[in-house]
Structures are given as C-alpha cells and as structure tokens.
Amino acid sequence: PQEGGEPGPPLWIFPLRKLTPPLTRNSPDYKTDGFQPSDEECREILEYLDGPSFKVLSEHHTPTDSYVILHDESTPWGIPGSPELRAVHVSRNQENRTFTADSTDPPLYPMAESWLLARGCPPDALPDLDVRAAADEITRALETRVRRDGGRFAQVDRYVGDGFDQPETVVLLRSVDPKVHPEYRVLLERHDQETGTHTLREGGFATREQAMEWWSAWEDGEAPPLPPVASAAQRVATPAAPAAPGPSTIRPPRR
Template identity: 35%
Template sequence: MNDGFDFDFDLDELAPADAASEEAVERFWSGDLTALSQHHTTPNGSHSFVVAHDRSVTWGAPGEPQVMAIAVARDLTRFTFTLETSYHATMSFAQNWLVERGCPPEKIAKVHGGFAKPADDLTAWVERQIRESGGRYEVLDNHTSDSDPNESWTLTRDSRAAEAPIRVFHEEWDQDADTYTMREGAFADVDVARSWLDDRSSPLPEPPEYRDDNGAVVRARVARIALARSASVSAPKASLDSPRTPPAGPVQRPVQGRLL
C-alpha cells in the first residue's frame, strides 16, 4: 500500500473465513492505494480499519467513487480472517462505514498529515455528523470529479428528517489552498435534488433544522468544533498508528486524498 510507509494486513498465516473474504483477497491489490486514515487494534491486532484513495479509479468510468474503506477482522484462535471493502465519494462516508463495523470514530477521524484540510468549522462539523451517523443516511447515488469542477457529491435519504428528507452532501476542493468545504443541502424529493445538481443556478438549500430552534444546537456544535480545531493547532501532532520510516522518493501534492 503506497501510504508513505509499508503496510501489511498480516494475513500470511491465516485463511479466509468465508467465500466473500477469499474473493475480496483475490481481487485486492494495494499498488494504487494511498492510505488516508487507519486504525489497528492492540495488543493482538485482531482488527484493521483503513480509508484509502484508489488512484486506479481515475482511469476508469468518469464519476466513480475513489475512496475505499477496508475492514479486516482476524480470528486468532481459528487462524482465519474476514476482509471487506467498500467505495465512497468522500472520506466521511467511508469512515462511517468503518465505524459501523466497530472502528472507534475518533480513531479513524485522524487523517494522514499532508492531505487537504477542512476549509472551515462547518465542514468539520458536517463531516463528523456523517461519520457518527450510524445508518441514518441511505446513499442513493454519488459522483466524483477531479477535473473542473473539483468536487464530489453524495445523494442520500435522511431517515431522521421530518422535512426535506433528501440530503445532498457536496464537497468542493480548493487546489491552491489545499483545503475543501463540505455542505449539506435539503430537498423534498430526489427529482428536485437531481435538478439542482444538474443546474446549480441557486445556492444549495440549507436543511430546515439549520434555521429553526435546532439551529442554535447546530451553531453550538460548530463552535465546539472550532474550539477543538484551534486547540489541536497548538498541540503536538500525534503520529499514525504503528508508523514506520517512509521510503525515499518524490513528494506528491495531495488534494483531499487525491494525489495530483
């Protein structure tokens, strides 16, 4: 896995626990992957959770999701393992998928240094909301563009929304600043949401809860995110789980997990 240091799932002495895991191993190749975030359980290393960017997707069909979530569970008493993978348009939905499989959200939220950062506190709050949402959002469609415009969007149905349940999460990257923004839009139905995605002649409509009494809750949560982000700037940076010495090589310029 090309993530700045060697990474091994340590499966050599283990056998696939089921046919799905065996198939996943056979088609899995790490050569085009760049790890963005990862967490490994200790001390026995029974689970591994990884979010990675798959560069090979950029050579395939336009619009396909490029962020891969990888979950490995090892049964060290039976010497077997399960391996699952899933593609997503954004880091936060990939992280959500891993959290649903047992990864602590605060662990997988730590993104590899050197990648694009959230441009503002609202972006960080929306990402956290997605990451910790459980099964709240049913993903209906997504699209990724790494040319003009540099963006991705995920079309979802919000099971908790009393009004405008179709939600669009729109992520846009600023290559010059190495930052990105994430915004949530609310629509009455899928057709209206798709019309906005096709047209873009009006601003992304805010969810009703941003404007009603719950808006104060949203603002308070964003403020807490701002305080935490401010504190983290002055704190020493923590290393990735089990870091290793990076090999010598050219420096690549990353943009939200995409190496250009």
C-alpha cells in the same frame, strides 16, 4: 519509442483526472499472515485490494481487527465520477486462524470513516490527514455529523468530479426514517487547489424530484445555492419516487 527510434503513439488518449487530494502513502498490510480466509469471497476481496494501485491513507489495527482507508490510484483510467476511496474492514479469528473481509467505496472521506466506525473502529482511532484541511468551521462540523450519523441516511447517487479546475464531489442521500424531513440531502464538497483546503456544504430537499432538479443544474454548471435544511423541512413534502438502493446512472457534468 518504436523500433528504429521513432516515437510511438501516446500512452494516454484521454485526459487524466486530477487525484484530489493527492494522498498516496504505503501499500496496505491487512495483518493476515498465518490466517486463512473464511470463504472465497473474503479471499477475492483482499486479493483485489492488495493490488499496487491501492495506497493507505489511514489505518488502525488491533489484535482482532484492521480498519483501513485506501486511495485507489487507478481511478483516473476508470469510469468518470467513480470514487477514489476504499474503506476496508478485516476481522481476524485468533482461535481458528481465519479472517473475514469487507469493503465499500464511499465518495467522501468522512463517509469512509463512518462506515468503519459502524464496524467497531474506535472513535478518533484513525489518524487525521494533514493534507485534508477543512477550510472552515462549517465544514468541520458537517464532517463530524456525517461520521456520526452515517447510518441514518442511505446513499442514492454520487459523482466524484475531480477533473475540474476546482474538483467537486456531490452525493445524494435519503433518510432511512421516512418521518425525518427533509427526506433528501445533498452533500457538496469543493476543493481549492491553490490553498489545498476543501469545503463541505449540505442542502435539504423534500422530494427526490427537487433534489434531481438541483443536480441537473449542477451538471450544467448553473447550480443555485443549496437550500438550507431547516427551510426545506418547513415545506410540505409531496410523495417521492422510491430511492435507488445504490448509485444510479447520473450522466457526467457537462462543464
């Protein structure tokens, strides 16, 4: 209330994004007590990721390394479509008492796991989240493949659309090996708020233009079914525009 007891202006002038899934746990502990950062960049990374908005979803620690997946609770007030996840790897040098730190913000949970596995996290070391229930066997199998084959594809674009009644995340990938067809893949994750489950589906596109045509239809809420990867591989690929090295500026879905 303002002075005099009158109600003040509303705290939030924009609608809050739905946090999907609602996975807040404890604050992170990167096991760096008694260690010094190896350089200023590592110091800044952990100072930022030690903020109150970051909560641990899953973690695994060894005497030399920490592998952590975080949920960023500040994303409702950030840029629409931004990922809510952070994967963090901290490596400790016991002899020199120093540490290095690196992180990324993947749009999908199995992509966070894949990033950590590529940095030495033992398979199956990260605990399963009981609130992240796959709706079917197709989802479980595809998530296993995303974790395993993360290094085979580069991320071109992403949008975490958790402001919808049924939150959706869409990711555009490009094969690192240009001989792999279809060269472009779209991953679509959908959450069912009523059942607390999610599905993950994959589509294959011979060119970036074809993938972006589907994406534009998705933005308008009129996306056709994702084309099966096998059928896309049978189509003759035409020259594609170079993929961006990271997420580009796709406008938010018009829904």
